[in-house]
Amino acid sequence: MTISLMRVDDRLIHGQVVIGWGARLDPVGYLVVGDEIAASSWEQELYRMGLPDGARSEFVAVEDAPAAIQTAGRESGGWIVLFPSIEVACRVARTGALRGAALNLGGIHAGEGGRILLPYLQLAAGDVERLVEMRALGVEISARDLPDSADVPLDDLLR
Amino acid sequence: MSEGELRGVLLTHGSLAVGLIDAAERVAGPVVRDALLPLSNEGMDPTAIRSALEELAGASPIVVFTDLPAGSCAFAARAICDGRGTRAVVCGVNLPVLLDFVFHRDMPLDELVPRLVEKGRAGLVGRMPGGEGT
Numbered sequence: 001m002t003i004s005l006m007r008v009d010d011r012l013i014h015g016q017v018v019i020g021w022g023a024r025l026d027p028v029g030y031l032v033v034g035d036e037i038a039a040s041s042w043e044q045e046l047y048r049m050g051l052p053d054g055a056r057s058e059f060v061a062v063e064d065a066p067a068a069i070q071t072a073g074r075e076s077g078g079w080i081v082l083f084p085s086i087e088v089a090c091r092v093a094r095t096g097a098l099r100g101a102a103l104n105l106g107g108i109h110a111g112e113g114g115r116i117l118l119p120y121l122q123l124a125a126g127d128v129e130r131l132v133e134m135r136a137l138g139v140e141i142s143a144r145d146l147p148d149s150a151d152v153p154l155d156d157l158l159r
Numbered sequence: 160m161s162e163g164e165l166r167g168v169l170l171t172h173g174s175l176a177v178g179l180i181d182a183a184e185r186v187a188g189p190v191v192r193d194a195l196l197p198l199s200n201e202g203m204d205p206t207a208i209r210s211a212l213e214e215l216a217g218a219s220p221i222v223v224f225t226d227l228p229a230g231s232c233a234f235a236a237r238a239i240c241d242g243r244g245t246r247a248v249v250c251g252v253n254l255p256v257l258l259d260f261v262f263h264r265d266m267p268l269d270e271l272v273p274r275l276v277e278k279g280r281a282g283l284v285g286r287m288p289g290g291e292g293t
Binding site for chain 2: 010011012013014015018042043046047049050051108109110111119122
């Protein structure tokens with residue numbers, strides 16, 4: 001499966017993803033999963049403005065994500081898959097579509113009251129349980145905001 | 160700052176907004192403090208950025224200046240400004256843009272925004288190793 005990066009990042013397509021990771025991985029496209037973004041053409045347009053020339057993009061609802069990820073995985077060149085939250089990633093993981101995949105936690109800003117694990121990881125209520133659930137579903141989870149930052153495995157995050 | 164007067168809100172990554180406003184004030188003086196407000200996207204999700212920007216904007220006419228033309232700052236700026244007649248967005252802000260804004264806030268937005276974009280572009284000057292300009 002040629003998914004270059006599967007990432008949870010509430011800012012979706014932004015500088016860290018396109019420049020920080022994209023320049024390193026050179027993906028053919030960016031697949032964004034989320035019911036709200038899939039239903040909003042104006043938001044999709046704004047996100048597309050942040051893509052490099054020639055990069056493709058797909059915005060799919062959660063129920064369509066397993067098939068879209070499978071299709072993207074068959075393409076040569078690699079895709080970056082983006083989830084806006086751990087909750088959305090977990091919903092997809094429950095379908096079995098993420099078994100064996102590596103999930104990168106790259107940017108979650110739950111705000112006041114959130115559990116701060118790292119400067120770029122402030123988890124919302126229930127997120128720890130969802131991460132544990134995804135691990136049990138065969139998803140390998142670690143945190144890293146940028147390619148040259150330290151990769152922090154889930155066990156270390158939850159210690 | 161009087162109600163209804165055009166203001167600028169700088170929405171950027173890290174501490175760039177604070178730094179740019181500080182630099183503008185060193186050049187142009189305290190008049191900058193009436194004209195410009197800083198906001199960083201640090202630690203905020205897209206919804207929080209939009210809320211913070213909306214709160215700073217209030218009911219006054221504004222120009223939102225962002226550092227990049229895409230990404231979380233530009234996204235929030237476009238979300239709260241598009242379709243609002245008294246709000247505009249300028250992306251890729253630099254110091255020449257801000258200095259011109261401070262002294263031309265009385266211009267109508269539909270004249271001011273293209274002017275600011277041109278000032279920004281004109282502020283980019285290159286000199287080659289041999290001394291030739293670009």
